[in-house]
Amino acid sequence: MLDAYLLAFEMVFNPYVLGVMLLSGVYGLVIGCIPGLSATMAIALLVPLTFFMPPIPAIAAIVTTSAMAIFSGDIPGCLLRIPGTPASAAYVDEAHQMNVKGHPERALGIGLVFSVIGGLFGALVLMLAAPALADFALHFSSVEFFWLVLLGLGGAVFIGARRPVKAVLMLLVGLSIALVGMQNPAGLPRFTFGSVDLLSGFSLIPVMVGMFAVSEVLRSIIRPEAVRAPNVGGIDGIFRGMWGLAKKYPWPLARGSVLGTIIGALPGAGADIAAWMSYAMSKRFSKEPEKFGTGHPEGLVEAGASNNSALGGTWIPALVFGIPGDSITAIAIGVLYMKNLNPGPTIFIHAPQNVYAIFLIFLLANLLMIPLGWAIIKTARHVLKVPRRVLMPIILLFAMVGAYAINNNLFDVLIMLAFGLFGFFLEENEFPVAPIILGIVLGPMLENNFVASMIKADGSFIGFIDRPIAAVLAALTIAIVLWSVVSAFRRKGEEAAEGHVSEQL
Amino acid sequence: MLTRRNLLSAFAAVALASTAASPAFAEYPDRPIQMVVPWGAGGGSDAVARIIASLMEKELGQPIAVINKTGGSGAVGHQAIAGAKPDGYTIGMITMEVTTMHWVGFSQLKSTDFVPFGQVNFDPAAVTVRADAPYKTVGEFIEAVKAEPGKYKSSGGGAGAVSHIGIAGLMKAAGLAPDSAPWVTMDSAATAQQELVAGGVEVVGSSLGETRALTEAGKVRPLAVMADERLPGFDDVQTVKEASGVDWSYATWRGFAGPVGMPDEAIAKLSAALEKAYNSQEFADFMKNRGFGMKWRNGADFAAFMVEADIVNGAILKDLGLAK
Numbered sequence: 001m002l003d004a005y006l007l008a009f010e011m012v013f014n015p016y017v018l019g020v021m022l023l024s025g026v027y028g029l030v031i032g033c034i035p036g037l038s039a040t041m042a043i044a045l046l047v048p049l050t051f052f053m054p055p056i057p058a059i060a061a062i063v064t065t066s067a068m069a070i071f072s073g074d075i076p077g078c079l080l081r082i083p084g085t086p087a088s089a090a091y092v093d094e095a096h097q098m099n100v101k102g103h104p105e106r107a108l109g110i111g112l113v114f115s116v117i118g119g120l121f122g123a124l125v126l127m128l129a130a131p132a133l134a135d136f137a138l139h140f141s142s143v144e145f146f147w148l149v150l151l152g153l154g155g156a157v158f159i160g161a162r163r164p165v166k167a168v169l170m171l172l173v174g175l176s177i178a179l180v181g182m183q184n185p186a187g188l189p190r191f192t193f194g195s196v197d198l199l200s201g202f203s204l205i206p207v208m209v210g211m212f213a214v215s216e217v218l219r220s221i222i223r224p225e226a227v228r229a230p231n232v233g234g235i236d237g238i239f240r241g242m243w244g245l246a247k248k249y250p251w252p253l254a255r256g257s258v259l260g261t262i263i264g265a266l267p268g269a270g271a272d273i274a275a276w277m278s279y280a281m282s283k284r285f286s287k288e289p290e291k292f293g294t295g296h297p298e299g300l301v302e303a304g305a306s307n308n309s310a311l312g313g314t315w316i317p318a319l320v321f322g323i324p325g326d327s328i329t330a331i332a333i334g335v336l337y338m339k340n341l342n343p344g345p346t347i348f349i350h351a352p353q354n355v356y357a358i359f360l361i362f363l364l365a366n367l368l369m370i371p372l373g374w375a376i377i378k379t380a381r382h383v384l385k386v387p388r389r390v391l392m393p394i395i396l397l398f399a400m401v402g403a404y405a406i407n408n409n410l411f412d413v414l415i416m417l418a419f420g421l422f423g424f425f426l427e428e429n430e431f432p433v434a435p436i437i438l439g440i441v442l443g444p445m446l447e448n449n450f451v452a453s454m455i456k457a458d459g460s461f462i463g464f465i466d467r468p469i470a471a472v473l474a475a476l477t478i479a480i481v482l483w484s485v486v487s488a489f490r491r492k493g494e495e496a497a498e499g500h501v502s503e504q505l
Numbered sequence: 506m507l508t509r510r511n512l513l514s515a516f517a518a519v520a521l522a523s524t525a526a527s528p529a530f531a532e533y534p535d536r537p538i539q540m541v542v543p544w545g546a547g548g549g550s551d552a553v554a555r556i557i558a559s560l561m562e563k564e565l566g567q568p569i570a571v572i573n574k575t576g577g578s579g580a581v582g583h584q585a586i587a588g589a590k591p592d593g594y595t596i597g598m599i600t601m602e603v604t605t606m607h608w609v610g611f612s613q614l615k616s617t618d619f620v621p622f623g624q625v626n627f628d629p630a631a632v633t634v635r636a637d638a639p640y641k642t643v644g645e646f647i648e649a650v651k652a653e654p655g656k657y658k659s660s661g662g663g664a665g666a667v668s669h670i671g672i673a674g675l676m677k678a679a680g681l682a683p684d685s686a687p688w689v690t691m692d693s694a695a696t697a698q699q700e701l702v703a704g705g706v707e708v709v710g711s712s713l714g715e716t717r718a719l720t721e722a723g724k725v726r727p728l729a730v731m732a733d734e735r736l737p738g739f740d741d742v743q744t745v746k747e748a749s750g751v752d753w754s755y756a757t758w759r760g761f762a763g764p765v766g767m768p769d770e771a772i773a774k775l776s777a778a779l780e781k782a783y784n785s786q787e788f789a790d791f792m793k794n795r796g797f798g799m800k801w802r803n804g805a806d807f808a809a810f811m812v813e814a815d816i817v818n819g820a821i822l823k824d825l826g827l828a829k
Contacts, residue, residue: 141705350718
């Protein structure tokens with residue numbers, strides 16, 4: 001293990017990887033800082049570039065960009081009351097109130113310092129938990145993987161989503177998209193309509209770029225949002241008083257980091273849900289909940305740590321099982337496969353140095369956030385002034401070039417544009433797009449493991465529950481689905497009794 | 506100053522220059538070459554293609570761009586090579602699947618739709634079991650299958666993969682039905698190995714290079730390799746024949762080719778550059794490092810070999826009920 005770590009050090013600490021991390025750090029901070037451009041989109045646009053890099057710099061680019069973008073989303077939240085990424089939405093009012101009171105440096109300082117602490121905590125949990133879990137996961141056969149995927153899909157739509165029915169619908173759309181092509185156990189072309197281009201199915205990257213980037217471009221055309229330049233002067237003394245806050249709120253900090261990591265590790269839930277839950281939790285357990293929403297630091301500490309720690313958490317199932325924790329890791333898994341670093345328990349045996357290199361990158365990215373984050377806070381005013389009519393065409397251009405570069409195929413550009421339109425209409429009608437991505441990524445895994453299990457058991461369903469781990473996973477999956485259905489009916493019953501039906505389901 | 510007229514005349518000059526340098530007049534190659542790989546970036550085939558491309562670049566003095574065209578179990582990329590303009594500027598890697606995919610109906614392409622430059626690799630399938638499995642030799646394993654046909658499941662990738670044909674052929678050569686160790690389709694050789702370790706299947710047919718890491722970790726144990734001789738670097742793994750007396754060898758292979766109709770000059774230069782690349786120390790080191798087997802056949806021998814392999818594979822696939 002020590003040898004592998006030394007090898008990993010060599011792989012990470014070279015000028016090329018460090019240079020890539022620096023550049024992607026700046027890129028992630030800028031994208032995250034611009035309202036409407038999410039961390040997921042930053043990653044989707046980055047993937048075609050990683051195509052031309054060796055595996056380790058490619059992963060470094062993805063990890064660094066996502067960590068920076070999630071922190072950076074706090075900046076416009078504080079200065080403009082518009083969250084830069086969905087992960088900052090939970091506490092945008094709190095941070096903005098602090099700015100109104102004349103302490104933008106305090107709100108941003110909390111965002112930066114506690115993001116770093118949360119991020120480091122998530123990275124440490126990843127380093128300790130993933131190898132142990134991988135050892136255990138070596139006992140997982142296709143049956144266990146089948147239930148695990150089903151559990152992930154169930155968890156994503158029933159726990160993570162605010163509108164479970166719409167989420168289930170979108171999940172089915174994603175699973176249907178995954179049916180196209182001949183990447184199925186029988187190797188038979190399905191829904192290809194005789195097209196050679198559809199034989200390999202829809203590539204994930206063009207679909208993702210379409211849904212996350214093109215749809216955002218469309219939205220900015222239809223609803224041009226006049227972003228005012230924030231009227232704040234120079235922001236100084238970002239780090240002042242942070243030590244005091246850490247000493248004053250050790251429990252919220254620890255709670256936010258732990259909860260964030262756990263939520264990140266659950267499939268389908270990522271940084272944004274972690275921030276919402278941590279902010280709510282902070283308020284509930286606070287000694288002074290009445291101060292929340294008035295520019296009080298406590299919730300910011302907890303939720304700011306939470307959304308960044310979630311990032312490390314999302315990589316646990318991604319590395320150990322190849323099951324994404326959120327839409328960013330869904331893309332990252334695709335990149336891992338492209339770079340022949342197939343995620344799964346065996347990667348810890350085949351190429352431990354690569355896994356350790358990823359761990360080191362996590363630590364390094366979070367430390368890099370301190371100087372780079374400081375710099376972006378100093379220059380945020382100017383970044384926020386970049387006009388949309390300049391930015392959006394550039395994003396569209398990158399999206400097109402990127403989609404083409406994946407397979408050198410014009411067809412992928414058309415796919416991207418089509419899914420851009422589709423994603424735009426879905427989001428306009430409040431259908432979540434993340435379950436579609438999960439469906440596309442996990443659909444083939446679900447099918448392959450189901451078919452393999454059926455062949456192994458000679459067509460008998462008993463094979464799905466006659467191994468102990470499989471039986472436990474099966475029970476858990478069924479329990480989650482039942483619990484959600486029952487509680488949904490109960491809620492409906494209560495609302496009907498009160499004589500009104502909530503639109504907020 | 507750059508006026509519009511200047512710009513136009515500049516374009517005209519460039520256009521003239523490029524016509525003057527058309528392949529008919531200049532010496533081949535005078536511009537970059539595309540190398541199509543029918544498999545994904547980062548995989549074994551991709552890695553072999555990329556190192557060969559970088560070595561051939563030096564010989565030819567022109568850059569070679571590796572392009573991955575995946576899909577259809579290799580059909581898409583192979584089609585892109587065979588269907589390219591035969592000017593010597595689009596070439597590609599062809600793999601063992603070129604002799605199976607027309608049998609299973611993925612494609613109409615056959616090996617005769619290509620002009621091969623040479624074969625560079627040859628990886629025999631092997632018989633690998635869990636480390637704690639009761640059988641010590643492949644002969645004992647075959648006896649176990651004979652006693653209870655259908656009980657022991659096998660895997661190693663998708664249907665029609667090298668290990669599938671390898672194991673089915675082994676059963677047939679041992680006088681059993683080809684599907685005596687029923688095949689469990691998995692999406693890749695890597696997932697099949699996970700399945701083996703977890704106890705989901707009893708045997709995989711992947712090559713020794715592919716299972717090396719798990720073997721070294723003490724999780725799996727290779728019983729025998731489907732080759733005529735033991736492999737260099739895996740000297741303690743018996744061949745199927747010496748371990749069980751069953752005469753059976755089977756392997757996957759990779760080579761390079763272009764479309765039919767290329768100019769003779771291009772074929773000669775590309776073949777020579779490939780042979781030089783194959784014989785370089787760099788290539789030998791790379792292949793050893795990755796656990797890939799080396800095998801050289803020149804264009805003519807490779808073409809003849811593929812025609813023969815096509816017939817053998819067709820017979821096995823028909824036996825397995827996979828051929829259309």
